[in-house]
Amino acid sequence: MAKRSTVLKVSKLKRAFGPNTIFDNFSLEVRSGEAIALTGRNGAGKSTLLRCLIGADRADEGTVEVCGNPMAETSAQIRRDVATVIDDLDFFPDLSVVEHLDLLARAHGITDPDALVDEVLEEVQLVPQSGQLPGTLSSGQRRRLALATAFVRPRKLLVLDEPEQRLDTEGVAWLAERLRTERQNGLAIVFASHEPTLVETVATRVVELGAPRG
Amino acid sequence: MSTADHVIDDRSPEPEPLTPATPRELKGMIKDWRAGRATKHLSEAFHDAYVALIGALMIGAMIINVILKAQRVVSQCDSTSCVSARTVLPWAAFAAAVAAALAVSRLFGPVLASAAEGFWLLDAPIQRARLLGARLVAAIVTALIGGAAIGALVAALTGSSLTSTLVWAAATGLSAAAAVSFAASQQGIERHRLTRFAGAFFTLLGLAALLLVVAISAGWLRLGLSDDLGVELGLVLVGFSSLVLITSLVSAVRRLGRIRRARLLSGGALVSGISGAFFALDIGLARDIVVERRAAEIGHVKVKRGKGVGLQAIMWRELQRLMRFPQPLLVVAGTIIVPYAADALGMSSLTPVFAALALFVALIPTLGGLRVLTRSGGLARSLPFSPAAIKLASVAVPAGIAAIWAVATSAAYLGFGDGAVQRTVPEASLMAIATALAGLLGAIRWTQAKGVDFGAPMISTQAGAFPPGLVSNLFRGFDVCLLITAPMLLGLSPFWSLLIAAIAAVVLLNSMDAESLRAKQAEQQKALAEQRKQRNAAAQAAKQRKR
Secondary structure, three states: OOOOOEEEEEEEEEEEEOOEEEEEEEEEEEEOOOEEEEEOOOOOOHHHHHHHHOOOOOOOEEEEEEOOEEOOOOOHHHHHHEEEEOOOOOOOOOOOHHHHHHHHHHHOOOOOOHHHHHHHHHHOOOHHHOOEOHHHOOHHHHHHHHHHHHHOOOOOEEEEEOOOOOOOHHHHHHHHHHHHHHHHOOOEEEEEOOOHHHHHHHOOEEEEOOOOOO | OOHHHHOOOOOOOOOOOOOOOOHHHHHHHHHHHHHHOOOOOHHHHHHHOHHHHHHHHHHHHHHHHHHHHHHHHHHOOOOHHHHHHHHHHHHHHHHHHHHHHHHHHHHHOOOOOOHHHHHHOOOOOOOHHHHHHHHHHHHHHHHHHHHHHHHHHHHHHOOOOHHHHHHHHHHHHHHHHHHHHHHHHHHOOOOOHHHHHHHHHHHHHHHHHHHHHHHHHHOOOOOOOOHHHHHHHHHHHHHHHHHHHHHHHHHHHHHHHHOOHHHHHHHHHHHHHHHHHHHOOOHHHHHHHHHHHHHHHHOEOOOOOOOOOOHHHHHHHHHHHHHHOOHHHHHHHHHOHHHHHHHHOOOHHHHHHHHHHHHHHHHHHHHHHHHHHHHOHHHHHOOOOOHHHHHHHHHHHHHHHHHHHHHHHHHHHHOOOOOOOOOOHHHHHHHHHHHHHHHHHHHHHHHOOOOOOOOOOOEEEOOEEEOOOOOHHHHOOHHHHHHHHHHHHOOOOHHHHHHHHHHHHHHHHHOOHHHHHHHHHHHHHHHHHHHHHHHHHHHHHHHHHHO
C-alpha cells in the first residue's frame, strides 16, 4: 500500500471570543485518502474551526499547515490546493451557471474544460439551469452550484461546512457517494455535518466537538 | 329528560353582515400601532438631531458658496459661444432629469408597497387604488422637487438670470414629474417598452445637448441663442410638461387598481433593501442590490465559452461580461463630453476635477468583477492567485477603457473654448492621462470598500456612538479623485498628479494584501509570545533547580 502523505496538519489550535473558548489545544492530522467528519451540537464550534483551517478566521494560538506550507488564505499555493464550500461563496450576478464553472476550471489551468464542466453540471443536476444567472436559482440550486465549483477544479484538500444543507434526500445520497469516491481517489476531506448518512458513508474518522475528547 | 329540552331556539338574532374597513380606518389603525411603539417623543427626536441639523446647515452653506463661486467664474465669460452654451446646457439637465426619473420609476415601480402592506392590507377587501393613491402622489412630488433642484442648479451654475433660473427649475421639475406619472400609467397596464424607449430617447437628447455645447464652443456651429429665447423655450416646455403630467396622472390613477401585487411588493422590497444599505451608509451594498435585481429580471443569458487559462481567463470573462451588458460603456462614452463642456464654459482650471469625477462615477459599473471578488472572500479563495494578481486581472479591462477615454479627451486640455488656458500637446496629454487615472483609481477605491464594521469599538460623539469609518466611507473614491487632480487644479505640472496617482495605485492594488500582512504580523507576534513563554518557563525551571 502506497504511503499516504500528510495534507493537513493542525497543532494546538485555540480560538476564543472574549471569555468564551470555542476550542483549545485542538490538534489533527489528515492524510490523503482520509475524511474527517466534525460533529457536535449547534454552536459547538464546527464552522469556526473550519474557518480557521482555511484561513478565513485567525486562530488565537496554534498552527495550520497544508501540504507542509503554513496556512495563509491569500497564498496562491494554498488556494490551488484547498477547495472550500462554506457559506461565504459569492457569484458574479451576470455570469451564468456554466460560465462560472468554465471560469474556475480555466483559472486553474484546464485548457479545454467543456467535458469536465458538462460532467459536473450533469452530476449536480443543473443542466437545465446552465444558462441561468445565479440570482434566479433556488437556495438548493445555489448550494449545488457551490458544490460544483469544488469539483470542477484540481484539489488536494476539500473543506465543506454542512454540505448537505438545502439538498433534498436524493441530493444528500449523491453527495455522500461522490465524497466517498473522492476520498477513495486520494483526496483529503474535512467536513462538518449533522447528517448521519453522510458521516457514515464518507468519514474515516469522526471528531465530536463540544464534548470531552478521550 | 323531556323532548322539550332538545327544542332549538330558532329565534336567536342573525349575525350582522361584516362591513369591510375603509383604507382610512386601516391606515389610522397602523398609525396608532406605530405611535404606540414609538420610543421617542418628537421633541426628543429634535433634541437628538441638533448635531445633524448644524451639520446640514454647514454643508449647505459650503455647497452654496461653491455654487456662487462657480457662477462668478462662468459669468465672466461673455462671448457668444459661452452665452449660447449657457442656453443649451439647461436642456441637457432637463433631458438628464427626465431620463433619470424614467429609469428610477422603471426600477421601483414607481408605485410600490412594503412587504407588510402586501401581507396585511392588499389582501383586504378594500379599494387598492385608494390605498396606493398617496404613493403615486409622493413619487410625483419627489420627482418634481428633485427635478426642480437640478434645473435650478444647472441654470444657476451656467450664469443664467433669476427669471431664467426659475423657468428652468419649473420646466425640469414638471418634466421629471410628468415622466414619473407616465411611467405609473404604463405600470398599470404592465407595459414597459414605451418607458424604456422614452428613457433612451432622453438620454440621447442629453448627450446631444452636451455635444451641441462643445460644437458651439469649438466654433463648428453658431446658434446665436439669446437668454430671452431660452426663457421662452423654457416656458413652452413648462406648458407641454404640465399637459403630459395631467393626462398621464389621470390615466395612472385609473389604472392604479390593476397593478399586480407582486410588482408592488418587488418595488417595496427593493426600497427596503436599499434603504437598509443607506442607513448603514453602505452605498456599495445599495448598488449590489440594484445589480442583483436587474440580473434576476434578466434571468437567462446565451452561454458564451471562455477563453485563455489562468489570469487571462478572468480578463476574457470581464470583457465578455461588459460586451453582454454594454450600457456602462455608453455612460463612459458620454463622459468624454464633460472636459470639453467644462472647458467650453470657461472652467479650464476645474476641468480635470469635473472630468475625473464624471469618469469615476461612470467606471464603477465596469468594475463589477472586482466588487464580487473583494466583497467576500469565497470566490477569490477558489481562484489560484494572490489577491493582488486577481485585482490586476479584474481591472485590466476598465483600465483599457480609461486609456481610450484619456486619448479621446486629450484635445479638451489644449485650450478648447474661448478664453481657455492654452497648453502644449504633451502637457494636455499628460493632464488627460492623470485625469483618467484619477477617475479609475477613485472607482477602484470605491468598489473595494468594505462595509462599516458595526462590531468594532464605537467612537463617542454628541450625536451618539459612531462606528469608525462610517462617515469616511461616504467619501471613498472622491478623495482619491480630488487628491490626484489637486496639483492640476492649483496650476502645477501634471507630473505631480501622475506621481500621486502612482503612489495611490501601489497602495490600492496592494490593499487586499494588507490583510495578509496583518496576518503575518499576528503570526510573528504569536511566535514571539511563544518564545517569551518558553524563555520564562526555562528561567523558572533553572531557578527551581538552583533552590
